[in-house]
Amino acid sequence: MHSYSATAPRGIRPRLIIADDHRMVAEGIQRILGDDFELLEIESDGNALFEAVCRLSPDLVVTDINMPGTNGLDVLKRLRQQGDRTVFVFLTMHAEPALAASAMRAGASAYVLKNAAGEDLLTAAHQVLAGGTYVTPSLGAHFISSRIQDLQQFTVKQREVLRLVGCGMRSKQIADELKLSVRTVEAHKYVMMQILGVHSTMELVRRSEELGLLL
Structure with a gap:
């Protein structure tokens, strides 16, 4: 997999794949991240996303959960099962803490709500590539509560x-x-x-x- 370092020389941008079945949303993500990331491809369904990650080895994937074909969460699970460790950020309209917990448990690094995109998404993208995790703050307390239930x-x-x-x-x-x-x-x-x-x-x-x- 193409490696990214927070201390990489200037001019070397982490490589990005965007997946969303709404083209306007995908283009909006591109505008938010375009200055800091090298866009490889935009995909509109889960099967194409899976194939693109295997083919291009991006540093970061920003994807919706609900998409035609295979959903984003199942794509992530399939990739993890075959040993792929590409960093995934889910950008979704679903504000359910249990779904956020499920996504992170499956191996996602961030869960960002579409109505909180913008600076939230840019912050999440940089934070996860530095090795951290990110959950939209409005979900944070509920997400932690869900995790504590897991810890039981x-x-x-x-x-x-x-x-x-x-x-x-x-x-x-x-x-x-x-x-x-x-x-x-x-x-x-x-x-x-x-x-x-x-x-x-x-x-x-x-x-x-x-x-x-x-x-």
Whole structure:
């Protein structure tokens, strides 16, 4: 995948694919992001989006959820299943916190409402390419509440593992501390990453900090 760094030389812009079945919306996104991003293609359905991501390896995808053919969320899930880690921003009219949580759990980096586009979208795009996540502020409190409900799935042992991971301990050290096998520690970490929709130990720690779990 084409790599992007926040410290890349000036003139090298991250590469962007936009997907929305309403051409005027797609062109609006292009106007918002055009100065900072290199537009590769605009797609109008999910199947074309999937093919374009596989073919062009963009740095960033900004897509609606509802589209003809395969919806944006299913495109993301298919890409993640085959190991693709392209950064996805969902730009949607759907203000349901549960849908935002589902999108982030599936591997999205941002969830932005269309009625909050503009500076919100530009902020989200730069934030996620720097390794962060973004949810439209008006959804924030409800989104966090949805996440906390997910966390009720953590067992006591998983919470203990999470606490030690947050202290910077490696799996072998955690295994020794909790008198578990390294494989069991890794299994606990994997389950927690699945629940929080992240893909690495670093992301697990960062997302847990965002949710106030490691205070």
